Amino acid sequence: SQTIHQWPATLVQPVGSPLSLECTVEGTSNPNLYWYRQAAGRGLQLLFYSVGIGQISSEVPQNLSASRPQDRQFILSSKKLLLSDSGFYLCAWSPEETGGAYGYTFGSGTRLTVV
Amino acid sequence: KQEVTQIPAALSVPEGENLVLNCSFTDSAIYNLQWFRQDPGKGLTSLLLIQSSQREQTSGRLNASLDKSSGRSTLYIAASQPGDSATYLCAVIAEAGTALIFGKGTTLSVSS
Numbered sequence: 034s035q036t037i038h039q040w041p042a043t044l045v046q047p048v049g050s051p052l053s054l055e056c057t058v059e060g061t062s063n064p065n066l067y068w069y070r071q072a073a074g075r076g077l078q079l080l081f082y083s084v085g086i087g088q089i090s091s092e093v094p095q096n097l098s099a100s101r102p103q104d105r106q107f108i109l110s111s112k113k114l115l116l117s118d119s120g121f122y123l124c125a126w127s128p129e130e131t132g133g134a135y136g137y138t139f140g141s142g143t144r145l146t147v148v
Numbered sequence: 149k150q151e152v153t154q155i156p157a158a159l160s161v162p163e164g165e166n167l168v169l170n171c172s173f174t175d176s177a178i179y180n181l182q183w184f185r186q187d188p189g190k191g192l193t194s195l196l197l198i199q200s201s202q203r204e205q206t207s208g209r210l211n212a213s214l215d216k217s218s219g220r221s222t223l224y225i226a227a228s229q230p231g232d233s234a235t236y237l238c239a240v241i242a243e244a245g246t247a248l249i250f251g252k253g254t255t256l257s258v259s260s
Contacts, residue, residue: 039191067247076252077237084245092247123191125248134199136182137239137248139192 035060039124039140046147052097052111054143056124059105064126066107067137068099072120083107084129119147150175150242154251161228162259169223169254171238176216179241182248183212183223186235195236196223228258 036059046052058064068080079092081099089099096115100108107124124140151174161167171181180199184192196205196212198221204213211224225232235255239248 065245069250077239077248077250079247079249082247121189125192129245134180134244136180136194136197138194139184141191142189144189 035126035138037124037126037138037140039122039143041143042141043144044146046114046145048116048147049113052109052114052118052145054109054122054124054145056107056109056140057105058126061105061126061128063104063129065129066101067125067127068107068109069123069125070120071123071142077123081109114147116147119145121145150178150240150249152238152240152249152251154236154238154254156254157252158255158257160257160259163229165228165258167225167228167256169225169236169238169256171221171223171251173219173221173240173249175242176219177242178216179244179246181212181214181221181238181240183210183221184237184239186237186253188234192237225256228256230258230260232256233258 039056065084067082069077071077083089083101086101097111122143125137127137153172155170182197183195185195186192198205198214209226214221235253237253239250
C-alpha cells in the first residue's frame with residue numbers, strides 16, 4: 034500500500050533562517066506531488082506541484098521554493114524565512130496515470146512557526 | 149477562476165442529529181470533488197470522492213451528493229456523534245492532473 038511521510042511535524046525557526054521540509058511517498062512510482070499551506074483563518078493554498086523529477090510549477094510568487102530530486106521525494110525550502118511564512122504545510126500526492134480520478138492523499142503536515 | 153465556498157463556516161449540534169454541510173463551486177466543469185476531514189493540528193483524511201459522472205457516494209453514516217449543473221455538493225452526516233467533531237473541507241479538481249482547489253471548511257462541533 035502507498036504511504037506518505039512528512040517531517041518534521043513541528044518546527045520553530047527564527048526570522049531569516051533557512052527552511053527545509055521533506056515529503057516522501059512510498060509504494061508507488063512517478064506520483065504527482067503537491068505542497069499546500071494552511072494559514073490561520075485562511076483556506077488551503079496551493080504552493081507548488083510536480084508531475085516528475087525536476088519538474089516544478091509554482092502557483093504563488095513568494096519566499097519559498099520546491100525541488101524534486103528523486104521520483105518520490107518533494108522538498109520545500111526557503112533561504113530566509115519571513116514571519117508570514119508561518120503556517121501548516123501539507124504535502125499531497127495522486128497517482129500520475131489517473132490524473133486525480135481516484136483522489137488525493139495528504140501527509141500529516143508540518144506546523145511551522147517563524148519567530 | 150474556480151472558487152469553492154462552504155456554508156456554514158461553523159456548526160454546533162447535539163449528539164444524534166442529522167446534519168448537512170454545503171459546498172458550492174463557481175465553475176461547473178469539474179473533474180471530480182473530494183470531501184476531507186481535518187482534526188485540530190492534523191493532516192487531511194479523505195472521506196468521499198465523487199467523480200464528475202457520479203451523483204453521490206456513501207460511506208457508513210456519510211453521504212455526499214454532487215450536482216454539477218448547479219455547482220453544488222452536500223455532505224450528509226447521519227446520527228452525529230462527538231467523534232465527528234472536526235473541520236470538513238470540500239475540494240474540486242478542475243481538470244485531470246491539476247491540483248485540488250479547497251473551500252475554507254465547516255467546523256463542526258457535536259456535543260454529548
